[in-house]
Amino acid sequence: MSPLGQGLNPKIILYIATCCLALGYLGVANARGFVPFASPTSKYSGTTAGHFHK
Amino acid sequence: MESVGRVAAVPDDFSPLQLGVTGQFADRHFNIVGRLAKVWEEGSWNEWCVMFDDQRFGWLGEAQGDLVMTFDTPSAAQGGVPHKDQAALAEPGTNWRLDGKPFTVTDVKQVSCQGAEGELAEVFAPGEEVLCVDLKGSGLEFATVEYRRASVKAYVGRFVEFADCRFANLRQLDGWGAKA
Amino acid sequence: MPNEKTAATKSINCLACGAPITLRALGASVMVACPSCGTQIDVSKPEIQVIKKYNATAREFDLALGSRGVLRGKPFEIIGAMVRSSEDGSWTEYLLFNPLIGFRWLVQDRSHWSFAQTIKDISAIKPNYLGLHYDNRDFRKYAVGNAVVESVIGEFYWRVKVGDKAETIDYIAPPWLLSREKTGAELIWSLLVYLDPAEIQAAFKIQPQPRDDVAAHQPCAATETLSSLKRYIWAALGLALLLQMATVITARNQQIPIGIYTPSASHGQEAVFGPVHLDATHSLNELTAATSLSNSWVDLDYALVRKGTGESYEFSNSVEFYSGVDSDGAWSEGSNLGSSLVPAIPAGDYDVVVDSASGDAHGAPSQTPIQLSLTHNVAPWQNFWIACAVILIYPVFLIYRRFVFERERWSDSAFNPYHTKKEE
Numbered sequence: 007m008s009p010l011g012q013g014l015n016p017k018i019i020l021y022i023a024t025c026c027l028a029l030g031y032l033g034v035a036n037a038r039g040f041v042p043f044a045s046p047t048s049k050y051s052g053t054t055a056g057h058f059h060k
Numbered sequence: 061m062e063s064v065g066r067v068a069a070v071p072d073d074f075s076p077l078q079l080g081v082t083g084q085f086a087d088r089h090f091n092i093v094g095r096l097a098k099v100w101e102e103g104s105w106n107e108w109c110v111m112f113d114d115q116r117f118g119w120l121g122e123a124q125g126d127l128v129m130t131f132d133t134p135s136a137a138q139g140g141v142p143h144k145d146q147a148a149l150a151e152p153g154t155n156w157r158l159d160g161k162p163f164t165v166t167d168v169k170q171v172s173c174q175g176a177e178g179e180l181a182e183v184f185a186p187g188e189e190v191l192c193v194d195l196k197g198s199g200l201e202f203a204t205v206e207y208r209r210a211s212v213k214a215y216v217g218r219f220v221e222f223a224d225c226r227f228a229n230l231r232q233l234d235g236w237g238a239k240a
Numbered sequence: 241m242p243n244e245k246t247a248a249t250k251s252i253n254c255l256a257c258g259a260p261i262t263l264r265a266l267g268a269s270v271m272v273a274c275p276s277c278g279t280q281i282d283v284s285k286p287e288i289q290v291i292k293k294y295n296a297t298a299r300e301f302d303l304a305l306g307s308r309g310v311l312r313g314k315p316f317e318i319i320g321a322m323v324r325s326s327e328d329g330s331w332t333e334y335l336l337f338n339p340l341i342g343f344r345w346l347v348q349d350r351s352h353w354s355f356a357q358t359i360k361d362i363s364a365i366k367p368n369y370l371g372l373h374y375d376n377r378d379f380r381k382y383a384v385g386n387a388v389v390e391s392v393i394g395e396f397y398w399r400v401k402v403g404d405k406a407e408t409i410d411y412i413a414p415p416w417l418l419s420r421e422k423t424g425a426e427l428i429w430s431l432l433v434y435l436d437p438a439e440i441q442a443a444f445k446i447q448p449q450p451r452d453d454v455a456a457h458q459p460c461a462a463t464e465t466l467s468s469l470k471r472y473i474w475a476a477l478g479l480a481l482l483l484q485m486a487t488v489i490t491a492r493n494q495q496i497p498i499g500i501y502t503p504s505a506s507h508g509q510e511a512v513f514g515p516v517h518l519d520a521t522h523s524l525n526e527l528t529a530a531t532s533l534s535n536s537w538v539d540l541d542y543a544l545v546r547k548g549t550g551e552s553y554e555f556s557n558s559v560e561f562y563s564g565v566d567s568d569g570a571w572s573e574g575s576n577l578g579s580s581l582v583p584a585i586p587a588g589d590y591d592v593v594v595d596s597a598s599g600d601a602h603g604a605p606s607q608t609p610i611q612l613s614l615t616h617n618v619a620p621w622q623n624f625w626i627a628c629a630v631i632l633i634y635p636v637f638l639i640y641r642r643f644v645f646e647r648e649r650w651s652d653s654a655f656n657p658y659h660t661k662k663e664e
Contacts, residue, residue, distance in 0.1 A: 025476035039524035073267025
């Protein structure tokens with residue numbers, strides 16, 4: 007039996023705080039439509055199938 | 061039931077048990093009423109005679125830091141224990157059946173009594189050598205078969221932990237408080 | 241029933257060398273090995289006698305006979321000590337005694353300490369695929385060896401002597417270790433629990449050696465942290481998923497056509513489209529440019545300009561497509577679809593201003609029309625992946641630490657699961 011306490015372990019507290027920050031960021035950023043990396047300038051399909059015929 | 065007073069000096073030891081100690085076994089309350097000091101070639105131990113509230117007897121063996129409570133079980137002695145000559149040659153690991161249950165021989169030795177005090181459930185002749193076979197059952201089960209001169213006795217029971225017996229009125233041990 | 245007076249420990253003198261010996265477990269112990277000369281003395285009967293005489297020099301033990309310490313809440317006294325060795329090294333076993341409990345053991349293996357007890361109910365030990373099952377735990381086979389007694393001092397409950405041999409098998413379920421010892425026909429099982437250095441220090445006021453390796457049953461701190469974090473990891477990931485699902489479900493994904501833009505037709509000027517009406521209070525939008533180029537490229541610059549306030553959100557994308565035939569056959573390169581994510585746009589009416597640089601097969605501005613459209617209020621996914629990554633950084637680190645620790649633990653075992661195995 008480890009002499010560590012449960013729940014009051016500083017590592018656990020720090021981890022819960024980190025998760026709260028991550029979830030808070032997720033909630034707020036999504037609500038505001040914010041994304042950190044907005045503009046890939048174009049998408050490369052990389053295949054030989056083209057979009058020739060329209 | 062024999063009151064033997066002090067037949068021969070019971071050897072001095074550091075046991076917390078003494079006459080008058082009360083305890084519990086399988087929710088039944090008992091009193092330690094007597095003591096038999098048994099000895100064999102390489103060691104000795106105490107057999108405490110205990111009397112339960114319903115006037116039945118048991119034997120609390122105290123050896124090498126272990127406690128074992130056994131009861132005189134005539135049905136086990138009658139059914140299928142090997143004859144004395146065969147028992148004397150039994151090797152540890154041999155299987156016997158006692159009281160319908162499987163047991164394994166752990167020890168075969170010559171035992172005699174070197175002292176007694178208090179009240180005992182049976183008569184013992186001090187110095188009489190008895191062939192004694194110890195057996196282990198499944199779990200914590202324990203049994204002893206004793207080949208006396210005139211009879212065979214089987215004691216069946218199990219190991220118990222000191223704390224589980226909830227002893228009261230223990231002997232004071234120098235350096236150890238009454239509670240562990 | 242008279243109460244006896246307080247029982248005291250007994251003192252005797254060694255029958256061989258005369259040194260004083262204290263008997264601390266009279267009645268429970270059967271022999272004592274003189275700490276000064278090692279002579280074995282039978283103390284099971286009132287008449288003590290020599291079992292075997294020795295003439296050894298006193299050996300140093302880290303803990304002295306008679307030392308007391310509290311382990312797992314109960315006080316014990318050291319009454320005997322012996323050193324045993326095997327192919328893997330040597331260790332010390334201290335016999336602990338408490339008259340109101342019985343015997344226990346303290347095992348010292350270099351820097352690692354364990355608290356041990358002999359198991360009485362052997363039927364509770366069951367074999368299984370990996371080793372053994374006991375007390376609701378699975379134990380893995382760790383080591384097989386032969387142990388020999390090297391030196392003995394103090395009291396024991398059987399006649400231990402130098403040279404006694406036992407075949408041993410160890411099984412681990414950290415912090416527990418199950419030890420099986422076979423001496424002749426006798427089989428003894430013991431259960432050991434690993435003691436944290438702080439525990440042994442608090443118990444016997446001894447400074448344990450610093451650890452430079454991992455013991456068989458040493459608990460892994462990363463494993464313990466991971467199991468205490470487990471519920472929070474799942475809760476956080478679950479909440480992140482819930483938040484993301486809510487975002488996905490409420491996203492309008494409204495398709496708004498903007499118009500057709502032809503670079504050459506603008507003669508290098510900006511083209512203005514719109515207005516487009518963006519409903520959502522704040523939104524992530526995706527602007528798509530679709531075309532069918534033939535060996536041309538177009539770099540597009542956009543601005544979403546809010547009517548009334550004049551706020552401008554600028555971004556860009558590009559399209560290019562090349563194709564041909566060579567010795568390997570037909571080839572093509574590029575994409576006719578360009579898109580941009582336009583984040584955090586407040587509700588309102590917006591003009592879409594488009595400018596470009598382009599080149600067709602002849603180096604002139606592209607004449608191919610480009611269809612521009614906007615998907616309003618799309619669900620962002622980046623934030624979700626970022627949140628998951630942040631939630632998982634520490635657990636992944638702990639998993640790595642656990643892997644390194646376990647590899648170190650098993651590196652000393654003949655049953656190492658991290659290497660390809662020859663037997664088992």
